Amino acid sequence: MSVTVAVRPETDTVPTGFVRDTVTIFLREFQLVLRDPFSLIFSLLQPLVFLGLFAPLLAGSLSADQLGGESPLTWFLPGVVVMIALFGTGSTGANLLYELMTGSYERVLATPVSRPAILVGRALKELAPLVVQAVIITLAALPFGVTFSPAGVAVGLAILGVFGVGLGALSYALGLASRNREWLFWGVQQTLIFPLLILSGMMLPLESGPAWMQAAATVNPLTYVVNAERAAFTGALTDPAILHGAIAAALTCALGLIVGVRAVLRSAG
Amino acid sequence: MILTEDLRRTFRRRGAVVEAVRGISLRVERGELVAVLGPNGAGKSTLLRMLTTLLAPTSGSARVAGVDVVADPTGVRRRIGYVGQGNAGGHNHRVLDELVTQGALYGQTRAAARRRAGELMETLDLRGLERRTVSSLSGGQRRRMDVAIGLMHHPELLFLDEPTTGMDPQARANLWEHITALRAATDTTVVLTTHYLEEADAMAERIVVVDHGEVIADAGSDDLRARHAEDRIVLEVERPAEVVALLGEGSVAGARVELRLADAARRMPGMLARLDRAGVAVHAAHLHEASLDDVFLALTGRSLREEGAAA
Numbered sequence: 001m002s003v004t005v006a007v008r009p010e011t012d013t014v015p016t017g018f019v020r021d022t023v024t025i026f027l028r029e030f031q032l033v034l035r036d037p038f039s040l041i042f043s044l045l046q047p048l049v050f051l052g053l054f055a056p057l058l059a060g061s062l063s064a065d066q067l068g069g070e071s072p073l074t075w076f077l078p079g080v081v082v083m084i085a086l087f088g089t090g091s092t093g094a095n096l097l098y099e100l101m102t103g104s105y106e107r108v109l110a111t112p113v114s115r116p117a118i119l120v121g122r123a124l125k126e127l128a129p130l131v132v133q134a135v136i137i138t139l140a141a142l143p144f145g146v147t148f149s150p151a152g153v154a155v156g157l158a159i160l161g162v163f164g165v166g167l168g169a170l171s172y173a174l175g176l177a178s179r180n181r182e183w184l185f186w187g188v189q190q191t192l193i194f195p196l197l198i199l200s201g202m203m204l205p206l207e208s209g210p211a212w213m214q215a216a217a218t219v220n221p222l223t224y225v226v227n228a229e230r231a232a233f234t235g236a237l238t239d240p241a242i243l244h245g246a247i248a249a250a251l252t253c254a255l256g257l258i259v260g261v262r263a264v265l266r267s268a269g
Numbered sequence: 270m271i272l273t274e275d276l277r278r279t280f281r282r283r284g285a286v287v288e289a290v291r292g293i294s295l296r297v298e299r300g301e302l303v304a305v306l307g308p309n310g311a312g313k314s315t316l317l318r319m320l321t322t323l324l325a326p327t328s329g330s331a332r333v334a335g336v337d338v339v340a341d342p343t344g345v346r347r348r349i350g351y352v353g354q355g356n357a358g359g360h361n362h363r364v365l366d367e368l369v370t371q372g373a374l375y376g377q378t379r380a381a382a383r384r385r386a387g388e389l390m391e392t393l394d395l396r397g398l399e400r401r402t403v404s405s406l407s408g409g410q411r412r413r414m415d416v417a418i419g420l421m422h423h424p425e426l427l428f429l430d431e432p433t434t435g436m437d438p439q440a441r442a443n444l445w446e447h448i449t450a451l452r453a454a455t456d457t458t459v460v461l462t463t464h465y466l467e468e469a470d471a472m473a474e475r476i477v478v479v480d481h482g483e484v485i486a487d488a489g490s491d492d493l494r495a496r497h498a499e500d501r502i503v504l505e506v507e508r509p510a511e512v513v514a515l516l517g518e519g520s521v522a523g524a525r526v527e528l529r530l531a532d533a534a535r536r537m538p539g540m541l542a543r544l545d546r547a548g549v550a551v552h553a554a555h556l557h558e559a560s561l562d563d564v565f566l567a568l569t570g571r572s573l574r575e576e577g578a579a580a
């Protein structure tokens with residue numbers, strides 16, 4: 001049997017799709033930041049805290065030799081940017097936990113929104129402050145005699161953005177899996193994020209560590225992203241580390257989106 | 270507007286298979302207002318979640334607004350509005366922001382979404398709350414906002430899952446006024462679930478009673494009562510046995526006569542006139558019209574009211 005449907009003439013609608021939906025979801029999340037800019041101000045202070053408190057210790061305990069001949073700040077600051085991205089996108093799923101409970105997640109699922117757009121839009125919201133943070137770091141490093149390449153920083157942020165979308169999607173999937181069990185989300189997230197962080201040489205160089213740690217680092221995608229950021233920030237855009245980092249970021253992104261979209265499609269049950 | 274055939278959904282819970290919906294075939298025409306009534310856990314929400322594409326059926330088929338829910342879920346989502354059991358608005362978001370976001374998800378331009386949001390805030394009594402965060406709204410305001418979100422894209426079919434659960438009677442009546450006005454103005458088809466008997470009785474033109482995942486009755490509320498439950502008349506009289514003999518029906522219960530019959534309200538005046546002519550003094554006459562709960566009791570052997578209270 002056939003049912004005919006009268007289509008309403010909608011003159012002021014535009015076609016939706018992945019890109020537009022991503023923008024819509026991003027804006028929905030980013031509105032929260034705009035409406036309450038204090039959170040943004042504190043997140044901007046974060047890199048300065050690391051710059052002021054961690055970098056001097058690092059400079060005192062490590063020689064330029066151990067840092068591959070670079071000055072401690074040049075070595076350390078790109079790592080801080082990666083760390084901020086890691087913690088920001090890694091908590092994408094935490095913001096979701098609340099929406100899962102209240103019902104607004106379900107409401108979004110009931111709309112024709114593109115499923116990957118939900119993941120990417122939310123991850124981009126966590127990444128957005130990073131652009132400003134990176135600019136602040138670059139400027140704050142100047143008085144210490146460290147000059148980062150603006151073009152290099154831009155390339156570094158692009159790689160980090162791709163990686164962050166993947167990590168954000170994985171975090172989102174974790175959020176869906178730990179629905180109604182917030183402790184589970186944080187337990188798993190913290191258990192995974194610190195080994196990833198330490199085994200990437202982000203905060204301390206692994207060159208002085210035991211061989212097994214160095215071996216573990218070679219299978220950690222974050223290692224390649226961190227190395228790529230260090231090369232990019234100094235403007236060494238032809239360094240193979242950048243290509244390796246881009247590949248690691250792309251693979252993380254693809255894996256995250258596959259896992260994340262599957263989780264969204266199954267989550268409704 | 271809705272056509273389902275042998276729709277089923279099973280879940281696995283701790284190794285056991287739970288059949289939440291067991292073969293529901295349903296047809297809803299354009300413009301109808303249908304209440305799906307049943308106790309908690311009867312499968313109402315599972316049914317609704319399948320019709321709104323939030324849950325894939327285990328087997329069977331469903332066409333909603335002319336589109337198959339499995340073959341083209343996005344097509345269904347475009348045409349329907351859904352107001353779930355929870356709150357649609359993110360609790361930290363502002364009311365107007367959420368309405369505009371919703372419009373944007375359906376392809377409205379920001380300007381069109383703002384216009385539509387303004388209209389709905391006006392008709393749903395939400396004026397002045399544009400910049401408030403969702404968490405600061407009262408329960409009734411929040412629920413009206415949920416309905417506004419569900420209506421942003423002018424859906425031809427609106428699903429409401431337990432729209433009034435937990436609301437005070439005044440807010441409930443108020444929400445119903447809005448839904449009634451909406452139907453008067455737009456011919457929107459409305460399908461809702463409820464476990465409030467009075468609500469289904471008073472508001473819906475058609476009631477689908479669901480229990481243990483199956484439709485056990487489907488009719489207008491008067492029809493349901495006529496078919497599945499009897500009214501009761503209780504007469505307080507001097508000599509009950511005599512009255513039973515005179516009327517040719519009923520049974521004696523102490524100093525009372527109890528009669529079970531259909532359409533009692535229409536038959537009672539004639540009955541009293543007859544007794545009066547026969548010189549029998551009636552001290553009091555009680556009329557108990559069958560309720561939907563009686564219908565449910567007759568159909569399942571359980572009272573819906575008790576189950577609702579226990580839940």
